[in-house]
Amino acid sequence: MIAPSTTLVRTVFLFVLVWAALPRGTAAVAVEPPVALEAPEIETAEDDEVAVEIFVLGNTLATLTTELARALIAELDLDPPGLAFEAVDELALLLLLPTEPDPQRDELVRAAADGWAMAADRRGEPEEPVYWVMHGVDEQRFARLACLLVGSDPTAFADLGEELGFEPADVERCVEEYDRVLASWTQLLEPHARGKRRRARGGTIRIVYDDVPAFRPLAERLRESGVLEAAAAEIVSTFVLPRTLTVRLTSCGEENARWLPAERRIVICWELVQAFDRLARDEAVPEVEPAQK
Numbered sequence: 016m017i018a019p020s021t022t023l024v025r026t027v028f029l030f031v032l033v034w035a036a037l038p039r040g041t042a043a044v045a046v047e048p049p050v051a052l053e054a055p056e057i058e059t060a061e062d063d064e065v066a067v068e069i070f071v072l073g074n075t076l077a078t079l080t081t082e083l084a085r086a087l088i089a090e091l092d093l094d095p096p097g098l099a100f101e102a103v104d105e106l107a108l109l110l111l112l113p114t115e116p117d118p119q120r121d122e123l124v125r126a127a128a129d130g131w132a133m134a135a136d137r138r139g140e141p142e143e144p145v146y147w148v149m150h151g152v153d154e155q156r157f158a159r160l161a162c163l164l165v166g167s168d169p170t171a172f173a174d175l176g177e178e179l180g181f182e183p184a185d186v187e188r189c190v191e192e193y194d195r196v197l198a199s200w201t202q203l204l205e206p207h208a209r210g211k212r213r214r215a216r217g218g219t220i221r222i223v224y225d226d227v228p229a230f231r232p233l234a235e236r237l238r239e240s241g242v243l244e245a246a247a248a249e250i251v252s253t254f255v256l257p258r259t260l261t262v263r264l265t266s267c268g269e270e271n272a273r274w275l276p277a278e279r280r281i282v283i284c285w286e287l288v289q290a291f292d293r294l295a296r297d298e299a300v301p302e303v304e305p306a307q308k
Contacts, residue, residue: 066295069126070126070291070295073122073125073130074126075237076242077130078146078272078283079246079281081103081272086276087254088106093203095199095200104160105163112167114249121168121172124172128160128161128164128172128175131156131157144290144294146287162192166189166194169186176189207255209254209255216255217254217255217257218251218259219259220259221261222262224264227266227285229285233289258279261280263281263283264284265282265283265285266284268284269284
């Protein structure tokens with residue numbers, strides 16, 4: 016598990032206090048970034064191979080739900096209020112969370128939060144994945160995502176709130192904000208809910224694993240876990256999709272992922288999944304200089 020740096024914790028705590036008071040759709044108040052962030056601590060492969068596995072699965076799943084959020088907003092012709100990237104973050108988080116109590120899924124969600132913390136801590140590093148550079152989580156986005164995550168289930172994600180220094184009043188604000196976000200998206204998605212259109216067949220979501228010899232071990236781990244298929248099945252069973260979507264895991268030559276609207280296809284690059292594995296093992300990324308005290 017990643018321990019967010021002390022400087023990141025202070026920045027996040029300050030931003031949560033400011034952000035929670037902002038009206039819907041208000042641009043975030045700029046928070047002065049720290050001079051340097053301390054390197055997060057993460058268990059190595061030698062310490063716990065299972066932790067590495069969970070980190071890779073959780074962050075790959077979070078990548079999928081982020082790109083599915085973009086796809087659903089486009090395919091269902093949704094017009095959420097507020098800023099576009101905030102809308103994607105909100106829907107992606109809702110898709111990431113389990114629909115029923117599921118401790119194993121909670122572990123994957125917590126691992127995704129660890130990835131967000133690492134993305135914020137290591138922003139601008141030379142080995143930062145291209146996907147993080149293009150869609151990266153900075154301190155402000157991490158604060159908002161962490162607050163919504165804690166607000167979704169203060170008990171299941173109590174450790175995250177404690178690590179970030181949330182007081183009971185902060186947790187209550189996060190619960191209120193999560194409830195507001197959930198209600199807003201429930202209203203937006205209601206016309207497309209399968210319960211409202213029981214006879215509609217709708218499209219499905221196909222998961223395709225391209226066979227690339229260099230990435231076969233990763234492909235086997237992902238396929239055997241079934242986490243991507245489970246997330247896709249939840250969406251198809253909940254909403255009526257106008258057309259079938261394809262999620263293709265393939266080699267792209269870069270650590271990236273993207274939604275291709277013209278092809279109704281989501282691409283997740285094997286290089287990005289490999290980067291999650293590398294970051295979890297903390298091998299290729301140099302340490303960040305400690306923050307000035």
